[in-house]
Amino acid sequence: MDELERLVIEEAESVEVPSDVKAQIRSAVADxxxxxxxxxxxxxxxxxGFRRGQTTRFAALSAAAVIVAAALFGVxxxxxxxxxxxxxxxxxxxxxxxxxxxxxxTSSKGADGGGLALTDEAMGAPEAADSxxxxxxxxxxxxxxxxxxxxxxxxxxVIRTADIGVEVSDFDxxxxxxxxxxxxxxxxxxxxxxxxxxxxxxxxGTLTARVPADRLDDAIADFSxxxxxxxxxxxxxxxAGELIDIDARLRSARTEEEALNGLLARASGIDxxxxxxxxxxxxxxxxxxxxxxxxxLGNQVQYSTVSVSLFEDESSIDPDTDPGNFDQALKRAMSxxxxxxxxxxxxxxxxxxxxxxxxxxxxxxxxxRR
Amino acid sequence: MDSxxxxxxxxxxEEHSEAVYRAAWLISRDHHRAQxxxxxxxxKAARAASSLPATANVRAWLYxxxxxxxxxxxxxxxxxxxxxxxxxxxxxxxxxxxxxxxVVRTALDELPExxxxxxxxxxxxxxxxxxxxxAVGIKxxxxxxxxxxxxxxxxxxxxPAMEGGA
Numbered sequence: 001m002d003e004l005e006r007l008v009i010e011e012a013e014s015v016e017v018p019s020d021v022k023a024q025i026r027s028a029v030a031d032x033x034x035x036x037x038x039x040x041x042x043x044x045x046x047x048x049g050f051r052r053g054q055t056t057r058f059a060a061l062s063a064a065a066v067i068v069a070a071a072l073f074g075v076x077x078x079x080x081x082x083x084x085x086x087x088x089x090x091x092x093x094x095x096x097x098x099x100x101x102x103x104x105x106t107s108s109k110g111a112d113g114g115g116l117a118l119t120d121e122a123m124g125a126p127e128a129a130d131s132x133x134x135x136x137x138x139x140x141x142x143x144x145x146x147x148x149x150x151x152x153x154x155x156x157x158v159i160r161t162a163d164i165g166v167e168v169s170d171f172d173x174x175x176x177x178x179x180x181x182x183x184x185x186x187x188x189x190x191x192x193x194x195x196x197x198x199x200x201x202x203x204x205g206t207l208t209a210r211v212p213a214d215r216l217d218d219a220i221a222d223f224s225x226x227x228x229x230x231x232x233x234x235x236x237x238x239x240a241g242e243l244i245d246i247d248a249r250l251r252s253a254r255t256e257e258e259a260l261n262g263l264l265a266r267a268s269g270i271d272x273x274x275x276x277x278x279x280x281x282x283x284x285x286x287x288x289x290x291x292x293x294x295x296x297l298g299n300q301v302q303y304s305t306v307s308v309s310l311f312e313d314e315s316s317i318d319p320d321t322d323p324g325n326f327d328q329a330l331k332r333a334m335s336x337x338x339x340x341x342x343x344x345x346x347x348x349x350x351x352x353x354x355x356x357x358x359x360x361x362x363x364x365x366x367x368x369r370r
Numbered sequence: 371m372d373s374x375x376x377x378x379x380x381x382x383x384e385e386h387s388e389a390v391y392r393a394a395w396l397i398s399r400d401h402h403r404a405q406x407x408x409x410x411x412x413x414k415a416a417r418a419a420s421s422l423p424a425t426a427n428v429r430a431w432l433y434x435x436x437x438x439x440x441x442x443x444x445x446x447x448x449x450x451x452x453x454x455x456x457x458x459x460x461x462x463x464x465x466x467x468x469x470x471x472x473v474v475r476t477a478l479d480e481l482p483e484x485x486x487x488x489x490x491x492x493x494x495x496x497x498x499x500x501x502x503x504x505a506v507g508i509k510x511x512x513x514x515x516x517x518x519x520x521x522x523x524x525x526x527x528x529x530p531a532m533e534g535g536a
Contacts, residue, residue: 004524005493009493009494011396011475012494015395018401021387022383025409025412029412269376269380274376
């Protein structure tokens with residue numbers, strides 16, 4: 001054996017090999033062999049979410065395209081003769097909306113005097129929309145009471161929600177005031193939407209606010225002072241039972257996770273590692289899901305949700321006396337008249353050359369006959 | 371991965387992982403990197419296991435993967451690692467005053483990593499010059515010249531130790 005070879009081999013043999021090298025390698029190989037690891041599953045879920053998101057966005061874009069096309073067609077066919085008039089009216093439609101909410105505003109008229117126009121923000125909070133629906137279907141209950149989830153002998157963990165409808169004399173002022181109320185009590189506005197009745201004036205809106213549970217009554221009192229309260233619902237749900245259940249399931253899942261970790265450390269083959277890992281991934285997924293649910297419930301207990309609808313008295317925006325409407329009607333009448341004149345001119349422009357040609361032919365025919 | 375492949379991999383890990391780790395350590399001079407290289411070697415082996423001919427020399431095949439992995443992993447970090455290993459070294463000490471092993475370690479440390487890899491592949495992993503050429507992606511002639519250069523440098527560094535060991 002070469003002297004250098006002997007020295008290199010000695011050097012190699014003197015290297016301390018950690019006892020867990022084999023286990024680490026088996027674990028790494030198993031990781032590659034299982035695409036269903038936690039990471040893989042999360043990535044798959046994210047991809048699916050992305051695909052769902054893409055589908056939703058595609059549907060939304062398609063719908064928007066159809067609406068825009070329809071609108072353009074309508075406006076275009078009506079205002080073709082005078083593009084200036086068309087653009088004026090279009091500007092009018094978009095103009096008078098409160099600037100901070102202009103993006104999400106539409107002009108449809110709803111049953112309660114103003115159609116609800118969901119902003120992007122509100123669409124991004126399905127939970128808020130769901131809770132609004134469930135609140136509206138709930139009976140009015142006293143602020144504190146035993147819900148279906150109450151547990152005897154256990155402190156209540158109450159989720160409080162409120163829904164209030166207020167008629168105001170001046171929407172813009174009341175809206176600005178309403179938006180400032182949650183902050184006053186250490187809360188925040190979660191989402192807001194505004195809509196208009198006539199297409200010219202913003203006259204109703206809804207905001208969803210989150211305020212610390214112990215300040216909910218104060219906040220409701222302040223919202224009530226904005227005008228005449230037309231509707232008010234408060235509901236409570238005690239989630240103490242659900243939280244106890246979650247805690248018990250979490251304890252059990254963590255014990256199982258610990259046992260599986262022990263098994264994983266002792267696994268002697270890649271197949272064993274794979275089997276234990278699969279179990280471990282499932283249990284970790286469950287733990288994360290339970291922790292998420294617990295945190296969400298805790299947040300809802302800590303912060304009450306209050307949905308506030310503000311709307312103007314409809315008599316204050318009588319279309320017949322509204323000068324804006326008279327102007328608009330006049331413009332529309334003018335543009336209709338212009339359309340008729342333009343159409344007539346177009347017909348003449350086609351007919352006159354034809355008539356001239358026909359006359360010329362007739363003259364030639366007559367000359368030949370003679 | 372089917373159970374045949376996983377049991378095959380198990381036997382490879384059982385038989386060769388320590389040797390691969392030692393080689394990785396000799397080339398990388400770092401425990402964490404040696405662990406990464408060992409894991410990466412067997413992951414590559416797991417991926418390619420199904421296409422390995424039944425008659426193949428598994429040991430040589432695995433060691434080729436390990437050498438290639440170690441060299442690739444080491445290439446990007448060479449400068450940083452060498453700077454750190456110099457800092458770790460206990461100053462300028464005469465070879466006659468320290469253990470032979472320390473002299474060998476220092477001498478190997480001094481080798482550029484592309485020379486160290488061929489020395490480890492040749493003398494520890496017992497790969498042929500042709501196998502080293504395939505693993506590192508160089509010509510057999512280049513392997514020979516690198517081995518010669520490495521031997522020359524090591525001989526200069528190790529002459530007292532080699533004399534002592536003889």
